[in-house]
Amino acid sequence: MSVTVRIPTPLRKLTGGSDEITVDGTTVGDVIESLESAHPGLKERICDDAGEIRRFVNVYVNDEDVRFLEGRATALKDGDELSIVPAIAGGC
Amino acid sequence: MIDFTEEQIERYSRHIILPEVGAEGQSKLLESKVFMIGAGGLGSPVAYYLAAAGVGTIGIADADVVDLSNLQRQIIHNQDRIGMPKVESARETMQALNPDVKVNTYNYFVTEDNIRDIISEYDLIIDGCDNFPTRFLVNDACYFEKKPLISGAMFRFEGQVATFKPHQQKDAPCYRCLYPEPPPAGLVPSCSEAGILGALAGAVGTIQAVEAVKELLGIGDSLAGKLMVFDALRMEWKKLKLRKDPGCPLCGDNPTITELATYEQACELKFGE
Numbered sequence: 338m339s340v341t342v343r344i345p346t347p348l349r350k351l352t353g354g355s356d357e358i359t360v361d362g363t364t365v366g367d368v369i370e371s372l373e374s375a376h377p378g379l380k381e382r383i384c385d386d387a388g389e390i391r392r393f394v395n396v397y398v399n400d401e402d403v404r405f406l407e408g409r410a411t412a413l414k415d416g417d418e419l420s421i422v423p424a425i426a427g428g429c
Numbered sequence: 430m431i432d433f434t435e436e437q438i439e440r441y442s443r444h445i446i447l448p449e450v451g452a453e454g455q456s457k458l459l460e461s462k463v464f465m466i467g468a469g470g471l472g473s474p475v476a477y478y479l480a481a482a483g484v485g486t487i488g489i490a491d492a493d494v495v496d497l498s499n500l501q502r503q504i505i506h507n508q509d510r511i512g513m514p515k516v517e518s519a520r521e522t523m524q525a526l527n528p529d530v531k532v533n534t535y536n537y538f539v540t541e542d543n544i545r546d547i548i549s550e551y552d553l554i555i556d557g558c559d560n561f562p563t564r565f566l567v568n569d570a571c572y573f574e575k576k577p578l579i580s581g582a583m584f585r586f587e588g589q590v591a592t593f594k595p596h597q598q599k600d601a602p603c604y605r606c607l608y609p610e611p612p613p614a615g616l617v618p619s620c621s622e623a624g625i626l627g628a629l630a631g632a633v634g635t636i637q638a639v640e641a642v643k644e645l646l647g648i649g650d651s652l653a654g655k656l657m658v659f660d661a662l663r664m665e666w667k668k669l670k671l672r673k674d675p676g677c678p679l680c681g682d683n684p685t686i687t688e689l690a691t692y693e694q695a696c697e698l699k700f701g702e
């Protein structure tokens with residue numbers, strides 16, 4: 338299962354500047370593990386020590402927040418797009 | 430409806446000619462009161478366009494003074510205003526553009542002690558502040574005072590815009606439904622540490638201004654329940670679904686936040702740097 342992951346600006350230093358990464362995985366959790374193998378350090382930005390998605394980071398499958406699907410267990414299909422949307426606060 | 434002067438009919442003619450606005454809508458704008466948090470990067474385009482649109486009363490809060498490093502993006506200020514309180518500078522620019530607009534300046538930060546009193550006087554609140562504690566404070570205060578909130582945020586090349594009005598629609602989320610908790614202090618660099626593409630403030634703030642005018646007029650589809658995300662490097666907007674969280678500590682089924690608490694650092698963090 339090949340899915341595209343959109344990397345937000347603040348995490349691009351971990352992906353060598355790439356804004357989009359294609360990885361394999363059948364669930365959101367799988368994809369996070371694949372991201373970590375490809376670009377070490379990404380997982381701890383997205384998940385806490387227990388492996389749960391952090392409260393100030395939202396992961397979307399297409400336009401739906403995985404917190405309102407099955408979280409990390411959310412099943413993916415070929416061609417799905419994952420977006421990582423961290424909270425940002427700047428207004429300056 | 431307001432009796433327009435001839436000058437007003439001419440000034441607002443491009444609005445009045447729109448069937449969705451008309452004389453009635455323009456009159457509504459002139460009678461509207463909007464409160465803005467922050468007279469910085471986002472506040473600049475928002476204040477400019479709301480003043481141009483003839484929003485009759487605009488309140489603006491910010492404790493900072495204009496600094497040379499602001500002028501790369503904070504277009505409501507200028508070189509001659511360096512050292513002047515930002516709210517004063519913003520007022521001068523807005524009134525020079527449109528003398529119809531009454532500007533109320535609040536030359537201090539909003540806090541848990543003053544925010545509810547202030548916003549109770551306004552119809553719509555616009556958040557363009559630059560720190561998490563204030564975003565949570567503004568969200569909670571708007572919820573308790575039942576005021577719609579148009580929130581904008583940006584970071585480096587990225588922007589987010591959302592409308593929160595959980596008091597108006599049962600299934601509409603609040604900011605805490607989106608992000609229940611702020612990131613730990615120190616994890617998120619400020620603008621001065623991280624940098625910001627100046628024109629990004631225009632892109633994000635202008636969307637807030639468009640949404641504010643629509644919200645005041647009650648036209649079109651509201652952004653409530655959506656999160657607009659802008660990636661300037663890819664030059665791409667995305668619209669994501671934003672759901673109400675039944676477990677939300679503020680607007681959920683069993684709220685644990687029933688009054689404004691202490692919002693750490695809300696007073697110490699600077700808005701405008």
Ligand SMILES: [Zn+2]
Nearest residue numbers: 603606677680
């Ligand atoms: Zn909520």
